[in-house]
Amino acid sequence: MEEKQPVLELxxxxxxxxSTAGMVQAVNDVSLKIYENTIVGLIGESGSGKSTLGNAIMHLLKNNxxxxxxxxxxxGKEVHSMNKNELRKFRWSQMSMVFQSAMNALNPVLTIEAQILDVYRSHYKNMSKKEARARARELMEIVSIDPTHLNSYPHELSGGMRQRVVIAIAIALDPKLVIxxxxxxxxxxxxxRSILDKIKQIQKVKKFAILFIxxxxxxxxxxxxxxAIMYAGRFIEVTDSKSLSHTDQHHPYTEGLINAIPHLTAEExxxxxxxxxxxxxxxxxxGCAYHPRCQFATERCKTERPVVHQIDNRDVECHLYDAVRKEVLES
Amino acid sequence: MRYVMNRIGFFILSLWAAITINFILPRMMPGSPADAMFAKFQGQLTTTALEAMKKSYGIGDTSLWQQYVDYLHGLVTFNWGLSFMQYPTPVSDMIQASVPWTIGLVGISTLISVFVGTALGVYISWKRKGFLDNTLPVVSMAFQALPYFWVALLCVFIFGFKLDWFPMAHGYDPAITPGFTSEYILSILNHAFLPAITLILGGLSGWIVGMRNNMIYTLGEDYVTFAEAKGVKTSRLMFTYAARNAILPQLTSFAIAIGNVVSGAILTEQVFSYPGIGNQLTSAVQSQDFPMIQSSFLLIAVAVLVANLIVDLLYSRLDPRIRTGGSN
Incomplete structure (x- = not known):
């Protein structure tokens, strides 16, 4: 796996x-690799920097x-060193994005078809209108929307349909990465649920990588x-999702999140x-930005930023595991 | 289609209401135009003359219903009565003589102001925080903030009187015989220039600032960012995605502005002694010329209604959300 080129490399x-209060770090020193045909989740509370990171990858940062x-x-290409035109061509053909608010991601005064055709018109100069139209129909079928809706305006579709259209537009050029x-x-x-099933189904066929925020x-x-679990702009833990079923050996924040999930089948x-x-x-x-809320916090957490520890194929950024590692080393 | 029929139906209904109110209102006022005329002549008229006058105004002994029917009939046949101040000129003739001047001057100035202002608004929102964006709204707003009559008088004084670049009054040089000659047209343009400039400068800032703010709001919308991300070219992004949506609120203001063309330039026409309907209306009010006042008001009401109808129909062309009255 490692020798393969990652689709996304942070x-x-x-x-x-x-800002007027100086530079506010929304994303702080994060590293991550995503390979093709994988889905990587990015979890965090509001304001933890996850959307900012997504926009940074797309080079769509706004508001200073x-x-x-x-x-x-x-x-393998550095997104932030491309010029405007390179970026315009690179975006959507290699990486695309499904936006937070499906309701507002479509232009209210253009038909669905016009908004899909815009993608082809912007990227393939020589594509005939007929072919672009045929592709648009195909896309609609992929996301299970009746192609007659190509002539509809966004306000004539339900929220779920609009989100499907946005997904259809995102995969129009078969990108390698979809945020x-x-x-x-x-x-x-x-x-x-139906949207998620659709995403999974399309991903299985098209094999692109997804960063799911x-x-x-x-x-x-x-x-x-x-x-990847984000807290105050940092990845405090990056782990495989199977390990999230139990609370052992996680970052205390992750542990807190796991404990906060209701289990419908549990007796107690x-x-x-x-x-x-x-x-x-x-x-x-x-020190560690989480220390005021952490039940395990020590004096050291207040002053010293923890380093990343590798435990069981997962990266945890916490002082707790210094002791664990010491034990492992000593034994 | 249903939307269009709806709008036209509403237009006809409100037109009827405006016409009827225009009929009822003067009749609810104490006294009558004939009494006013009678008083004006200070006893030099006999009572039979008064009766005859009442009859000719259509306010004789006939029933209110009969008066209403006569009034409607008169309206349709352009028989709007005779003016008091220029007795016995028909009001319709006076309006015919003055309205084209007003529409020509105020209408065209309003259109220029709207187009130039909106285009500038788009441009400066595009070049956000550039030189023009920093100066234009402030400068144009300063012009709008100055009292209009003062600016107009100043223009007449400086460019008309002191520098003698432009004529100070009238719609054209009285020495020239009207006709479709270049001389006559040039004279009209020369006379219209100063009042038009004051009107355009006075109105420009609203359009610039309005469009700029709409654009900035729209440029922050997700669909613009989404379109930018999907690779849409800047010009299409600006016009089809941003400006196309940002212009919708401007249309509403446009309807109001167009409706005001007929009535709105009373000050301009006074200051520049322009032969338009605004000037006629002021003198009509001063001389209690009821038929003229009544017809002018009706004309203004109709202008507002027609402008609204046009903008409503235009709106439905531009905004698909308006026209879905079951069309799909």
Whole structure:
């Protein structure tokens, strides 16, 4: 696996918002590799920097956000060193994105077809209108929407259908990487399920990699094979999703998240939340940003930033495992 | 299609309402135009003359219903009565003589102001935080904030009186015989230039700032970012995705502005002594010329209604969300 070229490679990526209060680090020194035909989940609370990271990968940062450090490579190419025209061609053909709000991702005054054809028209100059139309029909069939809806306007479709259209547009050019930024958040549970099934089904056929951004812990651990957990702009843990079924040897934050999942089949239901609130990025706690909410926090956590420990194929950024490692080393 | 029929139906209904109110209102006022005329002549008229006058105004002894029917008939046949101040010129003739001037001057200035302002708004939102974006809204707003009559008077004084670049009054040089000659047309343009400039400058900022703000709001919408990500070229992104949506609120303001063309330029026409309907209306009010006032008001109401109908229909062309009255 390792010798293969990763579809997405993040290396020490930091993204900051240039604000009046100085540079606010929304994403802080994160590294990650995603290979083809895999789904990687990215979980975090609101404001933990997950969408900012998604936009940084697409080079769509707005509101004074800038990549302050690190490199982002998609298919081996550095996204942030391309010029405007290269980027315009690279985006969507190699990487695409499904936006957070399906409701607003479509232009209200253009038909669905026009918005799909725009993709082909922008990327393939020589494609005939007839062929582009045929492809648009094909796309609609892939996402299970009747092609007659090509002539509809976005407001004539339901929320779930609109999200399917957005997904159809995202896979129009067969990209290698699709970033999905909370694609089901605005939808009800039943529609959510059908969209997820659709995503899984398409992914199986097209074999692209997905970076699935969400705050829905159980949903991501089911869908993804690998999960990165983000807290205050850092990956505090990157693990395979199977390990999320138990609380052993995780970051205390991950443990808290696992404990917060209700189990419908369990006889005794004990759900515990994580006390406190996510930190203010303008004024991050010293040391480990999680320490004010951590039940295991020691004096050391308040002053010293923990390093990454590899435990069982997972990367955990926590002082707790210093002791564990010492034990392992000593024995 | 159902939407269009709806709008036209509504237009006809409100037109009827405007016409009827225009009939009822003067009749609810104490006294009558004939009494006013009678008083104006200070006893030099006999009562039989008064009766005759009442009859000719259509407010004689006949029933209200009969008056209404006569009034409607008069409207349709352009028999809008005779003016008091220029007795016995028919009001329809006076309106015919003045309205084209107003529509020509105020209408065209409004259109220029809308198009230039909206285009500038798109441009400066595109070049956000550039030089023009930083200066244009402030400068144009300063023009709008100055009292209009003062700016207009200043223009007449500086460019008309002091520098003598432009004429100070009238729609064309009275020395020239009207006709389809280049001399006459040039004279009209020369006379219209100053008032048009004051109107355009006074109205521009609303269009610039309005469009700029709509654009900035729309450029922040997800569908614009999504389109940018999918590779749509900048020009198409700007016009089909951003401006196309941002222009919709402008249309509403446009309807109001067009409706105001007939009535809105009273000040301009006063200051520049322009022979338009605004000027006629002011003198009609001063001399209690009821038929003229009534016809002018009706004309203004009709202008507003027609403008609204046009914009409603235009809206349905531009915004698919409006026209789904079951068309799909």
């Amino acid at each position: 290396e020490n990526v930091s993204v900051g918002y240039d 956000a800038v990549l302050t450090n690190g490199t982002i490579k998609v298919m 999905m930024d909370e694609p089901t958040t605005a939808l009800d549970v039943v529609v959510q 969400s705050h829905d812990f159980s949903l991501v651990s089911e869908l993804a094979s690998k999960v 239901v004990t759900i515990t939340g994580i006390p406190g609130n996510p930190p203010n990025l303008v004024d991050l706690p010293s």
